[in-house]
Amino acid sequence: MAFVKGFGILAAAVLLIMSMSYWAAGKARPALDAAARAALTAEGAAYDFIELPGGTVHYRLEGRVDAPLVVLVHGFSTPSFVWNDYIAPLTDAGYRVLAYDNFGRGLSDRPAAVYDADFFDRQLDELLDALGVNRRIDLVGYSMGGAIATIFAARHPERVRSLTLIAPAGLGVEGSGNVNLVLRPLIGDWIMRLFDARIAYNAAAVEAKSAPNPGAFLANFNRQLEYRGYGDALLSTLRHYPLGAAHEAFAAAGRSPRPVLVIWGEADDTVPFSHATQLIELMPQAQLRSYPGMGHNITFAQAPLVSRLLTDFLAVQGTRVTSGGAAGKPRGPLARMEARQCASCGPGDEGPSEPTLP
Template sequence: MIWLVLVLGGLALVVAAPYLHEALKPHMDDKARRSAPGKFAELSRGCTHYRWLGATRGPVAVCVHGLTTPSFVWNGLAPGLGALGFRVLVYDLYGRGYSDRPSGPQDSAFFVTQLEELLEDQGVDGDITLLGYSMGGAIATAFAALFPERLRQLVLIAPAGLGHDLGPLAERVTHGGRLGRWMMQAFFARSFRKSTEAERDLPSSVEGIVDLQQGELHYRGFVPAVMASINGMVSEDLREEHHDIAQSRVAVLAIWGGQDSIIPISSMGDLAQINRAARQEVIEDAGHGLTYTHSAAVIHAMRDLMCD
């Protein structure tokens, strides 16, 4: 009988360990935010970290980052956008960077509301150029479909919403129920470190990009936020939203990485069938990190934004 108690106790410890590890991580609080650049807005679901970059005057470009990369992912592109004449607003999605980590589903309504409230807080009421990278591309697509009159143009960089391959762990999270959630909590950090380390020797316009990404694992709520977004925003099929955008005649530029293993290049063809007016560019030797590994090429693909 004693051995059975020990076995069951050991199993309980194994099951609980990932959740205990998460609970012992520090909060993203005022102390953690002391070194943060930029400012903070108190929105309905919590504190949102934001920065204004680029030109001091001019049309506004709003940048929405991806699943695991906070707003620092735009550090390499913001100067180029500024050179094009844009005032650039970047911010951290809930669950990432210096923003709060509210619990609950993270679907399109969740993220679109955050963006809508931030624009109101910052007094941005004219038409904007909206840029979205990876999952941020899906958020930008959802926003554009709802508020086409607020957009001057939409720029999608390796956007989610038309298909993706985040790997077997994400697939397990989406379809594995409680076991999938446990596996995510137990193994995501190791998987994330391995995938980011693979980019350490790549050129990057964002200094210390690998260490910055891995630093997200230090704070409580990041892994649950990624898990909630995989089950929510990342899993949404946005073909109908792209149809709505096409009908609204919002100008669309989509930029793809020719070597992207996460967002398949076949999504380019899907978008072309839905929105024949969309302009599309491929950076042939770029992977999914094209915003920071191929910043100059991405800016070059945007060269006509101020001419339209």
């Protein structure tokens, strides 16, 4: 009986310490409020902000006002600076470019909400409305942004002219014991509240090694860690977003004749390239470009290659392309975009041509 009583006291003490440290960690970092945003803007660390029903969003919009609009959607943890090397190539090619921070990331608000598919879909829809976008967009998504883009295209087909997916989540991602641990109630909340910055920084430090400027990459990444709410947002996303269960959305988007370009590194150990087989089955109109030896960081590690594939793809929006199947062999006019042939990118026959969607 004394043992049970002693154990109960110890458990209560541990819970009290965890609760107090959880609360303290939540207050340790400043809120990302209007004053913080004003300071960030003054020091040149931010672009523009806009108020949406769900919160304030940080975005970057450049290019001719009358040009076709390309919307860039980033992934799970690294915000919109991942697209920095795409702005000039796209605007120089005659496009208007919108890159924005998803809620919970970068310099956008971290609202207390369920970070599920509806939440991110609503953010993009409201952002386009708030910016007065009244024509179809060319939508590009990287990693989790690929799932966001696909779900958006499936739900709002009237708003999307073309779809480009770079190592897209939604059909499966590689898990780990650490992820399984933080998914558990209470203990996961405590871990992410106290150690989110350390966990995120360690992961970013590895990724930064493949960036053109590792120091700038880490500086941009760390800026979002200075404010409270980042870890809570990531945890809610892990628990509620269909990172590996968006198959119906891919199938729905695949039933549209809109052009789709898929770019993937075959050495991707975050969103394995093996998922490309199922993606092509669900999106038979997709043109797959894959590269051996390249990993999940292909978007920023190989920005010149990927941006060139993207601009070439956008330049042929008047033509529909078809996939060569799971092997990723390009078919149709897009197969002539690039002279380099990778192991899974052999020559193919030309596919049918169709008018572009209005």
